[in-house]
Amino acid sequence: MGCKRLPQTDKHLIHALIAATGVSSVVTQLYAIRELLSQFSGNEFVISLIIFVWLILGGLGTLTAQTANRFRGVSLTALGWLSLLLACLSPGLILAIRFLRTALFTTGVSVGFYPVLGFICLVVGPLTFLVGFLLPYSLYSLRRKVPGYPGSRVYITDNLGDVSGGALFSFLLILFFTPLQALLLANLPLGLLSLGLIFLSARSNPLLLPAALLLVAGLGLPPLLSVQSLSTGHSGNLIHYQESKYQRIEVFRHKGQVTLFGDGGPMYSSRSSFLAEELVHYPLAQLDEAPQDVLLISARSDMLREIEKYDPDKVTYVELDPALTRVQFQYGLLQEYPGLRIIHQDARRYLSRTKQTFDAVIISFPQPQTFKGNRLFTREFFHMVQKHLSPSGVFSFSVRGYANYLSQSQERIVSCLHRTASQSFSRVLLLPGRRTVFLCRNGPLTANIPQRLRERGIRPPYIQGYFSGTVTQERISRLQERITSSAPVNRDLDPVLMRFVFSQWFAKHASSPLTFFALLGGLGIVYLLLSSREELVLFSTGFLTMGSEILIIFVFQIVFGYVYSMLGLIVTAFLAGLLPGALYGERLQYRGRRMLMATDLGLISCLGLLLLLLSLGWADCSKWIYLGLGFGIALLCGMQFPVALALKGDTDSVASKSFSADLFGAALGALLISVALIPYLGVTLAIMALMGLKIFSISLVGTPALGSNKR
Amino acid sequence: MNRRTFLASGACLALSLACPPCPWIRNEAWAARDVTGEVFRDDAPDTLWKWSKEAFSYSRLDQGRVLCNVCPHACVLSPGDRSVCRNKINHQGSLYTLAYGNPCSVHLDPIEKKPLFHFLPGTSAYSLATTGCNFRCRNCQNWQISQKKPSQVRHQDLFPGEALKEASESGASSVAYTYSEPIAFIEYMADLAKLARDKGLANLLISNGFINDTPLRELCPHIQAANINLKAFSDEIYRTLNGGRLEPVLETLRTLHGEGVHLEITNLVVPGYTDDRDMVKKMCDWITDQLGPDCPLHFLRFIPRYKLDRLPPTPIPLLKDFRQLARNRGIRYVYIGNAPVPEGLNTYCHHCGELIIRRRGYQAPELGMEKGRCPSCGTEIPGVWS
Secondary structure: OOOOOOOHHHHHHHHHHHHHHHHHHHHHHHHHHHHHHHHOOOOHHHHHHHHHHHHHHHHHHHHHHHHHHHOOOOOHHHHHHHHHHHHHHHHHHHHHHHHHHHHHOOOOOOOOHHHHHHHHHHHHHHHHHHHHHHHHHHHHHHHHHOOOOOHHHHHHHHHHHHHHHHHHHHHHHHHHOOHHHHHHHHHHHHHHHHHHHHHHHOOOOOOHHHHHHHHHHHHHHHHHOHHHHHHOOOOOEEEEEEEOOOOEEEEEEEOOEEEEEEOOEEEEEOOOHHHHHHHHHHHHOOOOOOOOEEEEEOOOOOHHHHHHOOOOOEEEEEOOOHHHHHHHHHOOOOOOOOOEEEEOOOHHHHHHHOOOOEEEEEEOOOOOOOHHHHOOOOHHHHHHHHHOEEEEEEEEEEEEOOOOOOOHHHHHHHHHHHHHHHOOOOEEEEEOOOEEEEEEEOOOOOOOHHHHHHHHOOOOHHHHHHHHHHOOHHHHHHHHHOOOOOOOOOOOOOOHHHHHHHHHHHHHOOOOOHHHHHHHHHHHHHHHHHOOHHHHHHHHHHHHHHHHHHHHHHHHHHHHOOOHHHHHHHHHHHHHHHHHHHHHHHHOHHHHHHHHHHHHHHHHHHHHHHHHHHHOOOOOOOOHHHHHHHHHHHHHHHHHHHHHHHHHOOOHHHHHHHHHHHHHHHHHHHHHHHHHHHHHHHHHHHHHHHHHHHHHHHHHHOOOOOOOOOO | OOHHHHHHHHHHHHHHHHOOHHHHHHHHOOHHHOOOOOOEOOOOOOOOOOOOEEOOOEEEOHHHOEEEOOOOOOOEEOOOOEOOOOOEEEEOOEEEEOOOOOOOEEEEEEHHHOOOOOEOOOOEEEEEEOOOOOOOOOOOOOHHHHOOOHHHOOOOOOOHHHHHHHHHHHOOOEEEEOOOOHHHHHHHHHHHHHHHHHOOOEEEEEEOOOOOHHHHHHHHHHOOEEEEEOOOOOHHHHHHHHOOOHHHHHHHHHHHHHOOOEEEEEEEEOOOOOOOHHHHHHHHHHHHHHOOOOOOEEEEEOOOEOOEOOOOOOOHHHHHHHHHHHHHOOOOOEEEEOOOOHHHHOEEOOOOOOEEEEOOOOOOOEEOOEOOEOOOOOOEOOOEOO
C-alpha cells in the first residue's frame, strides 16, 4: 500500500465519529417521527410516510456518496464539516418542523396525505439525505488514507452507534428530557468529534473558531427556543408543557379559558359542558336507580361534575397517562369528587384484571384515528365491558357527530360499530348530536333523555334546552335507518374500522392516495422486472424487515394501548439484531443458497410464532416477546445480506444494487403493511402475506440459476 | 455508478424534493392562503339527469362558453366544465343546475337554530339543502354536503311541489334554505320560495351572502327573513378561511336591508382569526352605520371541526366581551350562541333593559312582549313577531 498509515488517534476519532453519527441519526429519526405525528395529528399513513421518505432519501444519500467518491471529492476535512453540519441540523430539524408547519400551512388547519408527504420530503429530506450520505462517505474517507480499509468495520461501528442511540432514547432521553434537550445531548458527541476531526485534518485551520461557534449555535439555540416554537400559531400563553411517556401535553390560557392540547390537537377546554352533558347524561339517564359505581375511561372537561349529579358511591376513572390526569386537575378541567378513584392503567388491562362490575361504563375517548385508539372499539373490548356490567348496566361510547347529513364514510363507521356492539349487547341505540353516542345495554333503552332527567330532578342546561331541537325523533330514525346490518365487525386483529377512518381522512381532504400508489406500483414493477433473483431475495428481505418492524409496532399498540415509550426499544431491538446477523452471515456466506433458505425458513418461523401468540390470545403475556421477535427477525435478515452479496459477487456495483434492493423493499414494506395490508386484510393476513413473500423468496433461492456462477 | 446514473440520481432527488411539494405548496401553503375555489374543468357529466334545470342567470359567451351571473365568482364555463359551487355545468353551451329537487338534507328545526331570534320565535322551519357551496370554509360544519357534488350524496326526490306539501304538513311556519349554501341551489330555492309564499309560508335565507346584486334583488320579494353569516370583517380572512371576499357580502347585507327583508347577522369568533377586538369594533360600526342599530347580531362560539381542528374553542369571556363591545357601539340586540351563556340567548329591551324574551336553547321561548312592544316601557322591539 503506497499510502501513509492513518495515525491511531485519527482512526479512533473517525470510528467514534461514525458511532456518534449512528446515535445522532437514530435519536433524530425517533424525535422527528414524534414531532411530525404531533404536528400532523398523525395516523398510520403519516408514520409510514416518514419511514418511507427516510429510507428512500437516505438511500439516495448513500448512492450520492458513492458518486462523490468516484469524483474524488472525499477528504477527512469534508467529513468533519459534514458531520458538524449534521450535528447542528438535527436539533434544528425539530424547530424547522414546528416553524415551517406554521409558515407553510394555515394556522389551525389539519392537512392531508400529499401536503404531509411534500412537507416530509422538503423538511426532513435534506437531513435524511445527509445521514445516508455520511456513512459511506466515512468509509471512503478512511479508504483515502488507508486503501482497502474494511467496510465491515465502518458498518459495525455505525450499527453500534444506532443501537446505542436507540437505547439512549428509550432509557434516558425520553424519560428525563424534552425533545430539544435530548437532541442537544445526542448530537453533542458528534459535534465535538467533528470539531476534533476538522482540527486534526488541518491544525491551523482558520475556520475552526467559526466551526465551534456554529456548533454552539446549532446545539445551544434550539432548546432556548422551545417555548416560542411550541407557542407559534397559538392564541394565549403556554402555561404548561410536558412530554409524558405517552404524549406531548401543552396547556394554553387565553382570555381566561384553559385548553389542554395532546399531541398538538385540542383535547379539553374549560367551559365545555355541552359535550360533557351528552356523554354523561345519555347513558346515566337510562338507569332506573342511582348508579353505585361508574367506570369512566378517559374523561373530558366537566364530566365528573355532571356525574356528581347522580351521586354515585364511586367513580372509577381509568387513564393511562398519570401526567394527563395531574394536569386536568391542576388546571380545573376536572373536579375532585369524594368517591373518585383514579387508575393509571390501560383500560383493557384494568378490565382484564378486575372482578368489579359497574352500573355504567362510559368511554369519552374520541373516534379512533389510529390503531391505538381502535382497541377500545373492537368486539373483544366490547365483550370485555359487557362482562363487567351489572345486569341492568349501560355502556356508552361515541364517534364524531354530524350536523345535518350522515356522510357515507361516517355511515360506514357508525354501521361497523353498531354491528360490533350488537355482538355483545342486545340493544344498541344511537343518538345524534355533537357526537354520535352509542348506548348499549342488555335491557331497555330510551331516547327520551329530557323526560328521564326531569323524573330524577336533574336539569342539565344544554340537554334541557337543546335536545328537543337537535336529537329529534326524526333525526334519530334517519340515523337508525342508515345502519347497514351487513357491516363488518371491528376486531382487534382485523381492524376494519381503520379502513373506514382512513377513507374518511382522505374524503375530508378531498384527496386519494391512488395516484401515489399507482406511481409507486409502476416504478416497483419496472424495478422488479429489471432485478436479478438475488436482488429480489434482498428486496423481500428488506420488505419483511421493515414490514415486521411496523407490524410489531402496531401489534404492540393494539395489545398494550401505547407505543411511544417502547418505540425506541423496538427500533433498537431491530438494529441490534442486524449487526450480529451481518457478522454471522459473513462467516457463513460460503454456505450460499442453503444459508439463504435456512434464514428464510427462520423468518417464516418467527412470523409463525407471532401468529401463534396472537391466535392463542397470549399476545399480552410479555412486552419482551416483541423485542425478542424483533431481534430475531433482524438477526436473520441481517444474515441474508452478506450471503446474497457473496452469491452475486462482492463488487461495488453489486453492493450498490443489493443495497438498493434491500432499501426499496424496506421502504415499500413500511408503507404497504401499515396503510394497506393491516387495514384491508387484518393483522393475521398481513403476517401471512409476509410469510407468503418469504415462501416466494425460498422458491427463488431454490432455483438452480441463483448464484450458479458462484456455487 | 457512472456519470449518467449520478445525474439521474440527482434528478430523482431534485424531483422528489422539488416536484412533489410544488403543487401542494401552491395549493396548501403560499397560494393556499387564499382557498377560493376553482372551476372544475371537464368535470360535468355527459348527460343531464332528472334533477337538472337550466340556470336562471347566465350569459352565453363565444365558443360555447357561458358565464354564471349568480355569485361574484363569475364562473366562466366551457362545455363540460363545472362551476366552483359544484352544482352548475355547461351542457352543450347552456348552463344547467344539477341541484333542483334533490335535497340531501331535510329536517324540521326550531327557527332559533338558524339562528333567527326576531322572526316568528318559537315556530318551526322546514329546512332543506342540496349539495354545493361557493365557499371553501375550512371549518364548515356541513362539509359533508357543502363540499360535494350532487351525485356524491344520497338525496331525496323532492321537487318544489312535493317539498311544499311536506313543509305544509310538517306544521312549519317557514321554509329555510340552509345547511350548505342556498345560493348554490338558487333555482330550486327561488321556485320553492314562490310556491311557499303563495301558501303563506315564510322563506328564510340562511346564507354566506356571496351573491351578485341582480339575482339577489330578484330573490328578495320571495324572502322574508335572512341570516347572513358575516364570517369576518377582513377580506384577507375571507380569502384564507372561506375562499370568498368581504365586499360582496357587505353589499348583500345592504341590499337585504334596503329591500326590507328581516335581517340578522351571524359572526363566528374563531380564535386567532376573527377574535381581533379592533376588527369586531369596525364590524359593529359598519353594521350600525349601514344597517342601523336594530339588526340583531349573533356571536357564535367556534368549536374545532372539519379541517380547522387544531384550534381551541372560543373563550367564553371573549364572547361576552364582544357582546358588550357591540352593544357599546350601538347594536341593540346582540346574542351569544353555541356556548353555555344563558343570558346570551335572551332578548332585553334596548331602551329599559327589561327581559323580553327568555330563551332556553331551542325550547319555545317565553315571550314577555305585548304586540311587539316592551311590556315595561312600551318601546317597539324590532322584528316579525307573529
